[in-house]
Amino acid sequence: MCLAIPCRVVELRGDEHALIDVAGMRKEISLALVDGVGVGDYVIVHVGYALTRLDPEEAEKTLALFAELGDAALRDAAGGLH
Amino acid sequence: MKYIDEFRDGELATGLAAAIRQAADPARRYHFMEFCGGHTHAISRYGVSDLLPDNVRMIHGPGCPVCVLPIGRVDMAIRLALEAGVTLCTYGDTLRVPASDGLSLFKAKARGGDVRMVYSSADAVALAQKHPEKQVVFFAIGFETTTPPTAVAIRQAQALGLKNFSVLCCHVLTPSAISNILESPEVRQFGTVPLDGFIGPAHVSTIIGSRPYEFFAEEYRKPVVIAGFEPLDVMQAVLMLVKQVNAGRAVVENEFSRAVTRDGNLKAQNLVAEVFELRRQFEWRGLGLVPYSGLRIRKEFAAFDAERRFAVDYRSVPDNKACECGAILRGVKKPQDCKIFGTVCTPENPVGSCMVSSEGACAAHYTYGRYKDSTGVPA
Amino acid sequence: MSEAHQEAGQKGGVRKGYVRPLDLKNGRVDMTHGSGGRAMAQLIEELFACHLGNDYLAQGNDGAVMPAAAFGAGARLVMATDAHVVSPLFFPGGDIGCLSVHGTINDLAVMGATPLYLAASFILEEGFPLADLARLVESMARAARDAGVPVVTGDTKVVEQGKGDGVFITTTGVGVVRDGEDFSGDRARPGDRIIVSGSIGDHGMAIMAQRESLGFSAPIESDTAALHGLVAAMRASGAQIRVLRDPTRGGVATTLNEIARQSGVGMMLQERALPVKQEVAAACEFLGLDPLYVANEGKLLAVVAPEDAEILLAAMRAHPLGQCAALIGSVHEDAQHFVQMTTGFGGRRIVDWLTGEQLPRIC
Numbered sequence: 033m034c035l036a037i038p039c040r041v042v043e044l045r046g047d048e049h050a051l052i053d054v055a056g057m058r059k060e061i062s063l064a065l066v067d068g069v070g071v072g073d074y075v076i077v078h079v080g081y082a083l084t085r086l087d088p089e090e091a092e093k094t095l096a097l098f099a100e101l102g103d104a105a106l107r108d109a110a111g112g113l114h
Numbered sequence: 115m116k117y118i119d120e121f122r123d124g125e126l127a128t129g130l131a132a133a134i135r136q137a138a139d140p141a142r143r144y145h146f147m148e149f150c151g152g153h154t155h156a157i158s159r160y161g162v163s164d165l166l167p168d169n170v171r172m173i174h175g176p177g178c179p180v181c182v183l184p185i186g187r188v189d190m191a192i193r194l195a196l197e198a199g200v201t202l203c204t205y206g207d208t209l210r211v212p213a214s215d216g217l218s219l220f221k222a223k224a225r226g227g228d229v230r231m232v233y234s235s236a237d238a239v240a241l242a243q244k245h246p247e248k249q250v251v252f253f254a255i256g257f258e259t260t261t262p263p264t265a266v267a268i269r270q271a272q273a274l275g276l277k278n279f280s281v282l283c284c285h286v287l288t289p290s291a292i293s294n295i296l297e298s299p300e301v302r303q304f305g306t307v308p309l310d311g312f313i314g315p316a317h318v319s320t321i322i323g324s325r326p327y328e329f330f331a332e333e334y335r336k337p338v339v340i341a342g343f344e345p346l347d348v349m350q351a352v353l354m355l356v357k358q359v360n361a362g363r364a365v366v367e368n369e370f371s372r373a374v375t376r377d378g379n380l381k382a383q384n385l386v387a388e389v390f391e392l393r394r395q396f397e398w399r400g401l402g403l404v405p406y407s408g409l410r411i412r413k414e415f416a417a418f419d420a421e422r423r424f425a426v427d428y429r430s431v432p433d434n435k436a437c438e439c440g441a442i443l444r445g446v447k448k449p450q451d452c453k454i455f456g457t458v459c460t461p462e463n464p465v466g467s468c469m470v471s472s473e474g475a476c477a478a479h480y481t482y483g484r485y486k487d488s489t490g491v492p493a
Numbered sequence: 494m495s496e497a498h499q500e501a502g503q504k505g506g507v508r509k510g511y512v513r514p515l516d517l518k519n520g521r522v523d524m525t526h527g528s529g530g531r532a533m534a535q536l537i538e539e540l541f542a543c544h545l546g547n548d549y550l551a552q553g554n555d556g557a558v559m560p561a562a563a564f565g566a567g568a569r570l571v572m573a574t575d576a577h578v579v580s581p582l583f584f585p586g587g588d589i590g591c592l593s594v595h596g597t598i599n600d601l602a603v604m605g606a607t608p609l610y611l612a613a614s615f616i617l618e619e620g621f622p623l624a625d626l627a628r629l630v631e632s633m634a635r636a637a638r639d640a641g642v643p644v645v646t647g648d649t650k651v652v653e654q655g656k657g658d659g660v661f662i663t664t665t666g667v668g669v670v671r672d673g674e675d676f677s678g679d680r681a682r683p684g685d686r687i688i689v690s691g692s693i694g695d696h697g698m699a700i701m702a703q704r705e706s707l708g709f710s711a712p713i714e715s716d717t718a719a720l721h722g723l724v725a726a727m728r729a730s731g732a733q734i735r736v737l738r739d740p741t742r743g744g745v746a747t748t749l750n751e752i753a754r755q756s757g758v759g760m761m762l763q764e765r766a767l768p769v770k771q772e773v774a775a776a777c778e779f780l781g782l783d784p785l786y787v788a789n790e791g792k793l794l795a796v797v798a799p800e801d802a803e804i805l806l807a808a809m810r811a812h813p814l815g816q817c818a819a820l821i822g823s824v825h826e827d828a829q830h831f832v833q834m835t836t837g838f839g840g841r842r843i844v845d846w847l848t849g850e851q852l853p854r855i856c
């Protein structure tokens with residue numbers, strides 16, 4: 033229920049703030065809830081605060097899994113195994 | 115948009131839909147509750163149900179903080195604005211919630227109340243700082259995702275030595291709500307609400323981690339899969355749940371591994387523990403009194419507690435008798451089962467909590483799914 | 494010489510013919526500018542008439558007398574009016590001045606009319622800087638000139654500070670439509686195709702981006718534009734256009750629902766076909782808004798007979814204001830008049846009427 037989206041950190045600013053970018057849209061948000069975030073990282077932003085870093089490796093793995101499971105199922109279906 | 119668009123890919127959806135169809139046992143039905151309003155919204159907005167086989171159905175849960183916010187709490191906010199003359203800052207979601215006496219925060223604003231919409235709790239603090247002559251109250255609603263931002267705001271106000279900032283705390287807890295549903299007679303004893311598993315909230319889990327759900331899986335023998343908010347995440351979670359049910363397993367799995375860990379965000383958790391404590395019980399709209407399910411501000415931060423600063427107390431307001439929100443929130447009834455759905459109770463004129471927010475089960479069905487009840491057939 | 498000038502010349506001790514000109518740099522609107530006296534006359538002459546200048550305004554009368562041009566048998570008058578209360582007054586891509594000109598021209602254009610004349614009435618707030626007012630009027634004048642539609646008469650009132658939002662502008666337009674060439678919202682039929690002239694949500698998000706309380710910056714510009722030239726090109730293509738409408742407040746979703754109801758039909762849209770600029774999509778994601786419900790000020794929706802869809806699309810794309818025109822859906826029979834959409838994901842959903850106001854949300 034919590035509207036939050038992955039945003040790219042483009043600039044670190046004083047007082048635990050950062051400038052983030054999503055497809056050209058930019059906003060200053062707070063990093064008070066996270067540690068060790070650097071420029072280029074992706075963070076999930078909710079009501080002006082970064083909640084956590086997004087792990088790019090896990091993201092890739094998840095997408096790859098979708099594709100793998102999907103392909104297998106479509107092959108099976110096409111092969112008339114069911 | 116990176117990490118968003120890829121998780122909405124229609125082709126991958128076709129693949130996952132096929133995988134679910136193959137995994138689902140045609141001899142049985144599967145019922146999964148998506149707890150979180152964000153998932154309800156994603157399912158409706160993308161038409162995910164159309165891609166699921168007929169024997170896999172979603173039940174909408176109570177994870178919409180606006181929907182479960184009791185009228186009495188909105189009344190408090192309105193009284194603060196109209197009677198105590200405060201500058202009431204709130205998220206956009208609460209503005210149109212109908213409260214007592216035909217009022218809402220929106221209408222209170224029309225009556226002269228200083229009600230301001232803010233995007234962030236930090237904006238409310240900034241407002242208080244900029245206007246020392248005004249008493250600024252921040253109406254804090256939301257589950258565990260939204261609580262840490264309120265904690266930061268209170269600490270910030272303390273650091274700035276603000277004398278004119280306080281918070282009306284209505285934060286609630288997810289695990290308590292899940293317990294409440296699982297303990298409900300229809301689920302626990304009668305089995306009239308077949309509930310085979312849960313899709314766990316996405317962003318709440320980034321904060322609390324996956325650990326808190328392990329209790330439910332063990333105690334109630336229901337699998338929980340934490341899913342991201344994008345439609346592909348939801349489908350993958352459904353697939354994982356179907357597989358667990360087939361295998362007779364009931365464990366917590368994490369589909370949203372790119373943002374959720376078992377421990378969650380400890381920094382945020384500690385901050386929340388520092389500022390807030392549990393209320394012994396808290397009334398939820400539609401669910402009644404739920405023990406240890408809501409938060410209040412600790413004594414150490416009493417100076418920032420609007421309930422202590424102002425003479426506003428909570429008065430419980432019952433819902434309309436015809437309203438079936440309670441049953442709908444617990445998954446016992448569907449929106450279409452409610453006598454006043456779509457007639458008296460519409461998004462323009464919401465009577466109950468499920469219609470109030472765009473993520474409530476009734477609002478979602480009305481806005482996105484109502485056509486399914488119609489006879490119109492596209493060419 | 495204006496009355497103000499003449500009178501000044503008669504007073505003893507004041508140099509004949511001299512009137513202190515408006516301080517357009519640092520001056521502000523005050524209550525006398527609306528009182529009907531000398532100050533108002535000066536405001537009109539030195540600011541309004543000076544920029545909007547045309548023969549009608551120069552007559553200086555309470556109303557403009559225009560020739561009723563002969564447009565052939567069955568030609569009919571079309572009139573439209575629009576109040577403009579946008580805030581902020583200046584935004585990327587435009588301002589309330591040109592917006593007020595474009596808005597009313599577009600209302601006439603989608604009726605099938607050739608816009609002829611505009612009237613403009615201003616409600617000014619006491620204290621509003623004259624420099625800003627001059628900028629707005631210049632912008633209006635430029636918009637009117639570029640569109641070839643003069644502002645022939647106007648009115649000015651001033652309200653006390655705090656009772657206005659700087660400037661409110663109401664424009665009324667008059668145009669003429671030939672017999673059989675008018676469009677009406679009840680003409681959509683099953684089988685018809687739905688076309689949008691370009692990217693959606695630009696104006697609304699450009700405005701949102703300016704609202705300080707939301708604090709985000711995005712390179713989004715309002716799409717405000719006069720569409721009568723595009724409409725003329727569309728008509729010249731010979732396509733059988735059933736309905737034309739500009740999706741302003743409430744966005745494409747609201748306008749399509751209106752047409753569906755008026756025509757007694759249902760619609761099916763294809764989400765993948767909707768043109769949305771990346772930054773607009775991102776801004777909407779961030780705030781929890783749906784581009785289908787966000788205002789546009791330089792776009793139009795056309796419902797066209799299916800066999801003419803391609804011709805119309807080509808004609809639109811050949812025009813500068815229709816380069817990104819896209820076929821976004823079709824009309825079918827539906828007793829419930831639902832507007833539905835096949836999502837990019839593959840499922841189906843309803844695109845309902847807007848409920849209340851779209852507000853940024855946390856949920």
